[in-house]
Amino acid sequence: MPVRFLLLFCAALLPALADAADRVTGHAFATRSEVIAPHAMAATSHPLATQIALDVMKQGGSAVDAAIAANAALGLMEPTGCGIGGDLFAIVWDPKTRRLYGYNGSGRSPRSLTLEEFRRRGLTDIPSHGPLPVSVPGAVDAWFALHERLGRRPMAANLAPAIHYARKGHPVHEVIAHYWEGSVPRLAQYPGFAEQFTIDGRAPRKGELWRNPNLADTLEKIARGGRDAFYKGQIARAIDAYMKANGGFLSYEDLAAHQGEWVEPVSVNYRGYDVWELPPNSQGIAALQMLNILEGFDFSKIPFGSAEHVHLFVEAKKLAFADRARFYADPDFGKVPLDWLLSKEYAAQRRALISPDRALREVQPGTPPELEEGDTIYLTTADADGMMVSLIQSNYRGMGSGMAPHGLGFILQDRGEMFVLEGCDTGPAHPNCYASGKRPFQTIIPAFITRDGKPWVSFGVMGGAMQPQGHVQIVMNLVDFGMNLQEAGDAPRIQHEGSTDPTGAATPMRDGGEVNLETGFSWETVRALMRKGHRVTFADGPYGGYQAIARDPDTGVYFGASESRKDGQAAGY
Structure with a gap:
């Protein structure tokens, strides 16, 4: 958790950046220009x-091939955010069928681990x-499902660059080195971690060559044997033996039974733009709920960075996240009232709860009519045919559970931490209760954003509960505030913390939470927010990681943007 300081003591550090008089282009927040290319684009961390x-x-692969190859490399190069021990979600625009496809590549809890076992402990x-x-x-399954439908090159060719770098080595980048160093003290105690993810017990340093021959061996097995090799x-048998030897429950049978699923993306229309997310068990619809609420305010008359802008954003977030805590979970285990949550009528009801002058301290979820008695990398690619991929992949808490099966070169995720245990023995049980x-x-x-049925922007903002908040800010920056693709990501961000959570210790919000403002908001905005009852603080670094690609619908030219807060890059040809 980043150290926070009251903005009262940091006002001198918050320059007002809204004056673009000293910028040649007039884009006040952009740290650099957008990347523009005619044929293809990639933006990764x-x-x-x-x-x-x-x-x-360039070698004839599709955007899906490119996304898989990049993701495999990131599992080696940025293990602080992802790897084949984690899950994957993707939205893909297919130019042949002129539609979006979604893939939910999330895995299930072990079948031998019961709620009673947690109670016993x-x-x-x-x-x-x-x-x-x-x-x-679920990541490897997702690779092969995406490849089967939309890939063009052999999977062995897609995995070859990651295998090469794993054997020959690559220099560790600055931000990754920082997070790696912070992970080692927490995770070195777990079997297999220190010998596979440290150099003599320490994290690799910035610029130091890092090799992972075990991961190279694992990727070669997958390249030869396909999905079933994993x-x-x-590989599955090695994971099974490792877990059994170290008090775990994930088994060969769990792995053999796994199957991700194609899902229909869901959308809301925001001022003429269709914004698309994936349905639960993910939290994407929280962004759509926020946009529905915010659409009722005229941001053509509300300046970016003003107290009114921040206040309305934060209040919409509180309302959407109350529903997030109550309704978002695995739809196989309970109905998620999706149509109702995304309806304009329900948004109007929630919008009416927002006061222009006072911050909400407590928020209850809505009650659907039928119920009256739920660290990361993001990348995006686009090819010469118009295919665009929006892909996010994670081990959850940075380097995951710390459990690194011997000889395999990757860490298993700790996504199961997101389940609820309390109150699961009595009814009505929370929809995210462990099972x-x-x-x-x-x-x-x-x-993803489309307009008039055509692809416009493939984007994402990684970072836990920051993700839907980041998605909404990007959409608003593009649509409401007229920013370009790079500026929309570089503009200072807002993060609200303290909403009721759909996981673990689900303590209800009672005090309105706190608003973290990144450097760039004026002291006048801060004071006005405090007068409305917001607890405003400064947080160092939790504002997410952004990548985006936009397509000009008339020329097909691509625009790329990458997160200035990360090590990433957007590039095209």
């Missing part, structure tokens, strides 16, 4: 992964690390 994606498309929350939060990793072959073979509430969400 690591420059080498971006180059790999471009090379794949006296646990009221699932631990954040170790064997208990480990769920089935879920039904030697064997259930998918936990998921934070990772890709996004």
Whole structure:
């Protein structure tokens, strides 16, 4: 958790950046220009992964091939955010069928791990690390499902660059080195971690070459044997043996039974733009609920960075997140009232709860008519045919559970921490209560924007509960405030914390939470927010990681943007 300081003591550090008089282009917040290219574009959180994606498309691969190749490389190069021990979600625009496809590549809890086992151990929350939060990793399955439908190059060719870098080494980048260093003290105690993810017990340093020959071996097995090499072959058996030897429950049978699923993306229309997310068990519809609420305010008369802008955003977030805590979970285990949550009528009811002058301290979820008695990398690619991929992948808490099966070169995710344990023995149980073979509430969400049935922007903002908040801010920056693609990501961000949570320790919000404002908001805005009852603080770094690609519908030219707060790069040809 980042250290926070009251803005009262930081006012001098918050320059007002809204005056663009000293910028040649007039784009006040952009740290650099958009990348513009005629044929293809890639934007990832690591420059080498971006180059790999471009090379794949230059060699005839599709945007899906490029996304898979980049994701495989990021599992090596940015293990602080992703890897094949985690889950994956994607939205893909297919130019042949002229429609969006969604894939939910999230895994289920072990079938042998029961709610009674947690009770026997006296646990009221699932631990954040170790064997208990480990769920089935869904990323490799998602790679092969996406490839089967929309790939063009052999999977072995897509995985070859990551295998090469894993054997020969690559220099670790600055932000990744920072997070890696912070992870080692927490995770070195877990079997297999220190010998596979440290150099003599420490994290690799910025610029130091990092090799992972074990991961190279694992990726080669997948390249030769396909999906089943991971879920039904030697890799699955190695995971099973490791978990059994270290008090875990994830088994060969769990892996062999895994299957992700194609899902229909869902959308709301925001001022003429269709914004698309994936349905639960992910949290994407929280962004759509927020946009529905905010659409009722005229932001053509509300300046960016003003107290009114921040206040309305935060209040919409509180309302959407109250529903997030109550309704978002695995739809296989309970109905999610999706149509009602995304209706304009319900948004109007929620909007009426917002006061222009006072911050909400407590928020209750809505009551649907039928119920009156739920760290990461994001990347996006686009190819010469017009295919666009929005992909997000994660081990959850940075480097996941810390459980690193011997000889495999990756860490298993700890996504099972997201389940609820309290109140699950009495009715009505929380929809995200733990159950064997259930998918936990998921934070990772890709996004997409279309207009008039044509693809416009593929984008994402990683970072836990920041993700839907980040998605909404990007949409507003583009649509309401007229920013370009790079400026929309570089503009200072808002993060509200303290809403009732759909996971673990679900303590209801009673005090209105707190508003984190990134450097760039004026002191006048801060004071006005305080007068409305907001607790405003400064937080160092929790504002997410953004990548985006936009397509000009008339010329087909691509525009790319990458997160200035990360090591990433957007590039095209």
